[in-house]
Amino acid sequence: MRHSLKTLGAVALAAAACVTGIAGTAHAQTATIYAPSALVLTIGRGDEAASTVVRAVTLSCAPQPRGTHPASQAACAELEAVGGDLTLLSGAPTDERCSLLWAPVTVTADGVWQGRRVAWRATYGNACQMNAALSDSAVFTF
Template sequence: MRYIVHTLGATASAAALVLSGLAAGTAQADAAGDTGLYTPSALVLTVGRGEAAETATVERAVTLNCAPTPGGTHPSARSACAEITTVNGEFARLTHTSDRPCTLEWDPVTITAAGVWEGKRVDWSATYGNSCEMRESMNGSTVFAF
């Protein structure tokens, strides 16, 4: 009988230690989660020659990371991230119709954005008749100015 009581006591002590360890681990995980979680925003932006994203020859490409802090190889990462945030990641809203004239030369330029914006997959592209049309439609935006 003494053996059973002694075994039950040891088992209860071991269970208490395990449960207290789990509780402490959970508390530490919660504390770390408060400061370490963010929604990822990382993109690859390209400018290339061609009529479609699938066939264009990429001439320039940069990476743009916007969370947790702006960075990447984009020369103006902070302002590019701010512009994309302003349009809620809808790249089509970055383009505008311009009144400035461009030549009618057909030398197509395709721009692309691929990656993740605020946790959602992005795969966007737009094609312009030439680099002047692209530049004017971006209306001073820094997102594709690299």
């Protein structure tokens, strides 16, 4: 029986699509084992309403720490310890003396933590106050 190249090409494409679909389904099933935990973290100048992003990193914690965050493993461990509640990241008060100069710094975390939507932000009076408040945390050390 003679088959045209067009027919053989169509059959090959259909077979490839079928294999890709099966592989895609297997990948989708293994990808759902872990609840998504991926955040975009920013540090910006200005108050909450008018913050200009100065630095930003990505942080993904499942199935393993990765992203552009320079200390992704430590940051993911901290977030895991506080159940993703970024308000619990502030460390113990420090003896660091900060000026009262108003030069606001806003930090944000947007994304998903263990399948839950995260949209968190905090504004500090200046960079010194931010560093003092988050001194024990690797999450915003970038």
